[in-house]
Amino acid sequence: MQRPANLPASRVALLALVSGLTLISAGCASSRSGEVYTRDQARQEQVVRMGVVEAVKPVQIEGTKTPVGGLAGAAVGGVAGSNVGGGKGQIIGGIIGAVAGGLAGAAAEEGLTRKQGLEITVRLDNGSLISVVQEADQQFAPGDRVRVLSGGGATRVSH
Template sequence: MVKRIGTKSRALAGALVAALVLGGCAQGLGGGSYARTEARRAMTVQFGTIESVRGVQLEGTKTPVGPLAGAAVGGIAGSSVGGGRGAAVATVIGAVAGGLAGSAIEEGATRTAGVEVTVRLDNGQFLAVVQADEGEGLRPGERVRVLRDAGTTRVTR
């Protein structure tokens, strides 16, 4: 016998999916995106010419939000199957499967397109920077600025 999922369970599942989607949003990783902590901090600026631009994939986020939301939804769905011990086993299996699925969904949903920009600096050095592709359309031969501080490097016009 299969129980139907109630209105409260559907609402909870919907809220958990919304938390997964909103909580898994990646911060900007492009040349024009700055973290709040980067404001009013000095950066070293170098100039150069783009040698090449290559498309890459930036992996998605892997936070606890995806697996937890998936486990909750899977557990709710599993608890509606069978009765007694069968329902308990189905709840555990549903929670584990939901956690795995939630993790995969979060990583896939937050994966973004990026670019690997190789720059020949004016001092002759080569530098490759991977950043999100924010539609800047950086092209070989273009003059750019390379901004650096502790742990962060970006290429901008």
């Protein structure tokens, strides 16, 4: 990759590093799937209750909001903004670029890690009614017989 003549190699390296960190952080988002378990949940006892799906509602599960997206955006925006003007103009451009980049980076991280989910309402065999939200990676319909698994700090609905 050739760099523009007016962009120092150190700034190109910083941009590449920040871009890579942003992509990595998006890939590290934890799953809220009914089929994905954390390492801590493995080999842990779970309580299993049986029930019937009463209702299914599509929902959105918000994305992650870590400092990485904002910091990465601020770094890229600061570098880009500092290329505007000269002298004090570069400083002001860098500050404005960093603030705008930070806001854009945080919004991008949240948007990239947002998931489609389902709010699944289940009437348990004991008559109680519960609702569980999880990623929409399995299909459920009213009348489906399901298992509700609870343990390790999580509850999930499974066929």
